Amino acid sequence: MSELLNRSFYSNEDVVNLSQQLLGKYLCTNLNGKYTSGKIVETEAYRAPEDKASHAYGNRRTNRTEIMFNEGGHAYIYLCYGIHHLFNVVTGPTDMAHAILIRAIEPTDGIEHMMTRRNMTKINYRLTNGPGILSQALGLSRDQNGESLTDRNLVWIENRYVSLEKDEVIRSTRIGVDYAEECASWDWRFRIKNNPWCSPAK
DNA sequence: CACCGGATTGGCT
DNA sequence: GCCAATCCGGTGT
Numbered sequence: 001m002s003e004l005l006n007r008s009f010y011s012n013e014d015v016v017n018l019s020q021q022l023l024g025k026y027l028c029t030n031l032n033g034k035y036t037s038g039k040i041v042e043t044e045a046y047r048a049p050e051d052k053a054s055h056a057y058g059n060r061r062t063n064r065t066e067i068m069f070n071e072g073g074h075a076y077i078y079l080c081y082g083i084h085h086l087f088n089v090v091t092g093p094t095d096m097a098h099a100i101l102i103r104a105i106e107p108t109d110g111i112e113h114m115m116t117r118r119n120m121t122k123i124n125y126r127l128t129n130g131p132g133i134l135s136q137a138l139g140l141s142r143d144q145n146g147e148s149l150t151d152r153n154l155v156w157i158e159n160r161y162v163s164l165e166k167d168e169v170i171r172s173t174r175i176g177v178d179y180a181e182e183c184a185s186w187d188w189r190f191r192i193k194n195n196p197w198c199s200p201a202k
Numbered sequence: 203c204a205c206c207g208g209a210t211t212g213g214c215t
Numbered sequence: 216g217c218c219a220a221t222c223c224g225g226t227g228t
Contacts, residue, residue: 044209053209055224064224082221084210101209132210176209201210 002026002158007150010072015091015098019045020169020190022089024162027105029155031139034113038105038128038138039162041195044174045188046088048097053180056097067146068097075155077135077145084132085141089149089157103131103175103189105138106197114138130199168193175201 005025012018020043028037048056048068055078056065067076068090076088076099092098105128107114114127114137128134135141140155149156174189191198 046209055209060225062225078209079221079223081208081210082223086209088209103209126212130210174209179208 002160004152005073005149005157005159007071007073010089010091010149011093012072013092013096013098015045015047015100016188018091019043019100019188022100022102022157023169023190023192024164026108026158026160027087027102027138027155028109028152028158029138029140030152031144031154034110034139036107036110036113036138037158038107038109038134039197040102040104040157041106042102042104042189042191042198044101044103044190046099046101047188050183051180051186052183053174053177053186054097054099056099059097065097068099069095070146072098073148073150075140075144075147075149077140077142079142080132085135086131087135087138087140101131102134103201104129104191104197104199105134106195107137125196129197130201164192175199 022040046054048054049059056068071094072091074090080086088099088101128137170191172189173187177184
């Protein structure tokens, strides 16, 4: 049993709260006839305009950031370090450029497809325990940038009614945003306590 | 149009 | 633990 997350879920203006709500939800893709999914176990919130770590800091509108100003429920996928595709969920109403980076998932469906994409022969945590490699495992690239998440088409998120106790959610500072001055110390990273599929970052 | 640096990863010392 | 890989977006000339 599962429920597709809909527009009203993504339109929530509180991106920090939504980041926690995404923990335990299932990120799913159906690309090139391959169905894959994983439970979201680690997220980070990015809240423009005041967040210096956000690409849309100061409501900067460029070709790249434009999708973040769309209404919640779209994919923002960009290339990082020229190598890795990082998948974000656009949230909030139109013109509120909030986004949530998915940092790690626990693989659930189509694990053999994920291993092929990752060029792995044995399953282990390195299949999906980071934002770049989980995108690779799910087949996500900039080809899906701007894709709608509100239908079960190419990429979407499901509620499978996994409930988390408050003490199962670990809150800490974000990773890799040292350049963001005072925003670097904002504790908008969330992960599921003791989950072995979380990223290795401090 | 040139330059700089990055929301990362994996391989090697 | 260090560092190269690799490409593009953002900025300034």
